[in-house]
Amino acid sequence: MSERVEDEPCPEPAQLQDGEIVLHGRIMPASNATFLGQIGERRVVYKPIAGERPLWDFPDGHLAHREVAAYAVSEALGWNVVPRTWLRAGPHGPGMVQLWQEPDPEQEAVTLVREGEVPPGWRHVFDGIDGHDRPVSLVHEDTEPLRRMAIFDVVVNNADRKGGHVLAMSDGHRFGVDHGIALHHEPKLRTVLWGWLGEPLSDAELDAVRRLEAAVRGALGDVLAPLLTDVEVEALARRCRRLTDAGVLPEPRGEWPAIPWPPF
Numbered sequence: 001m002s003e004r005v006e007d008e009p010c011p012e013p014a015q016l017q018d019g020e021i022v023l024h025g026r027i028m029p030a031s032n033a034t035f036l037g038q039i040g041e042r043r044v045v046y047k048p049i050a051g052e053r054p055l056w057d058f059p060d061g062h063l064a065h066r067e068v069a070a071y072a073v074s075e076a077l078g079w080n081v082v083p084r085t086w087l088r089a090g091p092h093g094p095g096m097v098q099l100w101q102e103p104d105p106e107q108e109a110v111t112l113v114r115e116g117e118v119p120p121g122w123r124h125v126f127d128g129i130d131g132h133d134r135p136v137s138l139v140h141e142d143t144e145p146l147r148r149m150a151i152f153d154v155v156v157n158n159a160d161r162k163g164g165h166v167l168a169m170s171d172g173h174r175f176g177v178d179h180g181i182a183l184h185h186e187p188k189l190r191t192v193l194w195g196w197l198g199e200p201l202s203d204a205e206l207d208a209v210r211r212l213e214a215a216v217r218g219a220l221g222d223v224l225a226p227l228l229t230d231v232e233v234e235a236l237a238r239r240c241r242r243l244t245d246a247g248v249l250p251e252p253r254g255e256w257p258a259i260p261w262p263p264f
Contacts, residue, residue, distance in 0.1 A: 015040055021090045021097070032063060032180065033092070036100065047180075048095035055181060057188070063180030064096035065227040070156055070179035071098075072223050073236070076215045077155075077208050079148045081176045098177070104170040110140040110163030110192050123195025126259060138259075140195050145174040150193035151205060154250065155212065155239055156182040161191035162260050183228055185235035187253040190260045196249045206244050213240035 019039040023046070027034040033051020037044050049062045058066070064087060071085035085098040115135035118124045125138040140146060146166070153161050159181040167175040181188075201209070216224070216237040224233050243250070 016042075016086065016097070017088050021046055023091055035092075037090075039097075043100035045098045045100055045177075046090050046092075046095060047098075048090060048092035050093045050095070052180075057186075058181060058184060060229050061227065064094075066181070066183050067096040067098070067179050069224050069227040070158075070182050072220060072227075073156055073212065074152065074176075076212050076220050077148075077152065079145075079152065079208070080173070081149050081152045082179065083175050083177065101167050101169065101175050101177075103167040103175075107168035107170070108163075109143070109146050109166045109168045109174050110138070112136045113139055125192060125194045138192060140193055142195065143172070143174070145172065146193065147196055148205075149174060149176050150191065150196055150249065151201070151209070151243075152176065153182075153191045153193060154189060154243060155209065155236070157184055157187070157189055157235070157239060158182045159184065159188040159190050160260055161193060163192055183232050183236060185229070185231045189252060192259065194259070197251060198248055200248050201243070206247065209240050209244050213237050213244070216240065 016039060021037045021039055021044065023035050023037040025036055027036055027045070032053055033048055035046045035048075037046050047064055047067070049064050052063045055063070068085050068087055071082040074080065074082035083099045083101050085096060087094065088097055090097065112130060113119065113136065115127050115137050118137060118139050121142055122139045123142050125140060127135065127137050130136045140163075149166065152158075153176075156179065158179060160178065161176070165176060165178045167177060169175065212220075215221075216233065221233055224236070228236075
């Protein structure tokens with residue numbers, strides 16, 4: 001399994017920030033207005049703030065800001081979980097822009113199988129009934145990129161990690177997308193990546209989270225300040241500390257449903 005630490009070559013920052021976004025169409029269905037477009041030779045996803053649906057439990061700021069904040073956390077961890085993401089003006093006003101990543105159609109990191117038929121090299125999450133009343137099991141692959149995403153979700157308090165939010169790349173890397181309802185200060189973790197529940201974190205994983213906490217209390221905190229509330233930035237640092245103190249992937253707290261359903 002390859003370790004991917006950078007996105008594919010992309011235009012210079014000035015072109016990404018100032019180049020015209022040519023829209024090709026709207027991505028449907030999506031809870032918030034989401035467009036596929038292009039800057040120069042690179043395809044991008046554009047989510048204008050004007051197209052956001054207000055969320056009662058995220059009354060402050062914008063979903064676009066949380067997407068950019070999640071990218072900043074991903075960069076600080078050094079795990080490249082989130083594709084390159086930034087704020088800028090676009091055809092429908094200011095919003096979030098993210099480099100498009102084309103997943104491998106022959107791969108999937110999260111799926112449903114017949115109940116109990118967990119493939120080798122996969123982790124069982126839970127059993128349920130699908131839309132055709134058939135007993136099924138939700139499973140995900142047991143790989144380092146996906147495990148890092150699970151840790152990332154705990155850190156950013158991701159409230160919506162569905163299987164469709166995991167992009168399986170042909171080189172083995174896994175990108176996570178759609179982080180508009182992450183980084184709340186209250187416990188709202190909902191993710192399908194529960195296969196490592198209660199397992200100890202490795203020394204490398206613990207070191208990465210410790211470095212993240214230090215960054216949040218330093219330069220990264222300055223980056224996050226315009227994107228999140230002060231309470232949310234402090235909550236991020238506290239989650240890092242709780243995770244390293246515990247040393248294991250935590251169980252859900254119970255204040256919020258632990259599994260998004262449907263998982264795709």
